[in-house]
Amino acid sequence: MGRRQLLTERMLAFEPAPEEGPNVYRNRLPLWQPIWARGLYGGAVIAQSLAVVQAAVPKGFIVHSMHCHFIRPAVNAKPIFYHVNKVREGKSVGVWSVDARQSGNVVFSATVSFARNTAATKAKKQLQHQSAPPSDVWAEGPPTEPEGPTDDKQTSATSQTDSGSLMESVRLPRKDYEASPATTRLFQWSRIRTVQDDSSNNNTSPSDGGVVAHLAALAYISDAYFIGTTSRVHRAERFLGGSSVEEIKRSVDASTPLGKQTLLAFQKLAEEEREDNAHGSSPGTVGMMVTLSHSIFFHNATEVRADEWLLVEAESPWAGEERGLVLQRVWTASGVLIATCIQEGVVRLQQDETQFKSKF
Template sequence: MARVTLVKPPPPDPNKAPIENVLEVTELAVLGPNIFTNTRQPWHPPGARGIYGGSVIAMCLAAGQRTVPADFSPHSCHCYFLLAGSGDLPILFHVELVRDGKSFATRTVQARQHGRCIFTTTISFVRQRPSTDQVVSHAYPMPRLPSGAPIPCPPDSDTQEPDLVVGSPFQSGPITIINAASPHAHEKKTRQWLRARGTIAGGTAAHLAALAYVSDSYFIGTITRLHRLWRFPFKAEELDNLPEDMQRRVAQLNEWEGLGDLRDLVGRPSIGMMVSLDHTIYFHEPTRVKADEWMLNEMESPWAGDGRGVVTQRIFSKDGVLLATCVQEGLVRLKQEESSKGKESKL
């Protein structure tokens, strides 16, 4: 039986948050300089083509961070998903030290399985400047309620999450779709509160890796919510034929994601294939990221067409600081009419 990690995984560290254990990487100096591997098996979402992309983004970032001085933090991360990653094979993270300057450092990281590159990213790091420096400064403001009041974050006690998302290293609130009645997808936005479970002990680098991990959650899937597309692996008309418990769980998840009653989606187009192609993160305030505190995620899509879609994301701290801006493009294909059945869809 193939091993899912090159080194036997240690037991989870109870002094760390669950996300820190999930994203831990191990250096493999025996194979060469600046080579790392996943310490534990990455998550493969049910029904997905490969492992969760956010885990690969975050582990690449963690590996790159290990090769720069402690006072350097990432300010941008440009990624490409090349092949679906397997949850049953170890991943090797090869870090190339592209440039080291006084203020900036650049790293490229390739994630490889069986000698094939499944993911690549270029990360730029910046040395933290003294807060006394005069700088040009502005930031997109945190969204507010129509009344002008702040959007209340969830209570610190556990929220009532759907059964299908319980167990994630991140806790999340329900998704709200803003301007949901608009006939134009580009006029809508989604908002959601989220935070890492537990208390992150590993400092700024661990908080940033956690933010990178969750930045891929629901990202390109925003297209399905803005267009109200059917995305479950059964036809809408077959809902009543499912076991009652499964009906309840699917309906709960659908409502949690801001889409209301499942039966309102009967007759809507269905997603045939949805895959992330690239992913960019701009870290605006690296040292102020506290991923184990509530963060507000806001997403919108300026464009979709030609089988692809683009989604932008802003992540705010609970006190209104714009922590990061993210952009993702993905493959978004609809199921075609029955007449085209049998024609294999290839990327």
């Protein structure tokens, strides 16, 4: 009986691409593109970039921060080439950069910082504290036992088994209906799906299933519905209508099995959004939502088990100028803070056609 393998290990497999130059790698398998997105799921590109860099870093270093920029939409019809560059390698810290390119164009760029693994020296004097998850949310606990199965009725529409996502997410209903957008907190439990390891699989995994594999999987989780927090705290519609949604629906051939599945997925998204907005009014429909930058600060890296339930809290302290800022904290089921994330993106509402018409 083999070990259970993170789905991210299999789907984020990569290989050297020497024909593109030294320290260049390519993805082996197409990455996931959500049906509602202009390009690939950003979390997949972040996670594969981190996996590639971690493979290039000397042993003894462990990631502590990753700062990313999404430059162009990436598509799954073309390979992604990851160009890794060592910026600095010191005795205790190091910095590497990675550019993801398609057709010669940079679509994603990240700077990744590493530090010597100090787990063996925790007895030294040091300052130490962490934020705790809200007691009322924590008291309810994870949606299932650690290895218990999850019913699709529990999981969010974006993470159900037929959506193509490698993770499960169970979003918790809002309790602070009267809270302002700036003080609203949204919660979900998330974990990466696993499969039985197949030793006959010839794909190169991004790791040996150890700490680095779980850190890459955590990076995958970190982008799930992240910038969408800004629209959700305002109860702005994203899947209930709007020109972008209607355009996608018109492009689907409902006579095919895939087309029927796509339309059903849209129906699930719309129903979920309707329930989410049930206790308030919508200011309008989102016409465009694109991530610009994404930062992850990893804490207690050796504690990360991405295949176990993680509690994710998200808030949006500011929105304006057609952009939104989101903060996110991630705890293990035992209450250990393992990540703090920050994301900024374009959040543009669809405008009324009459708004810009001349009055004369």
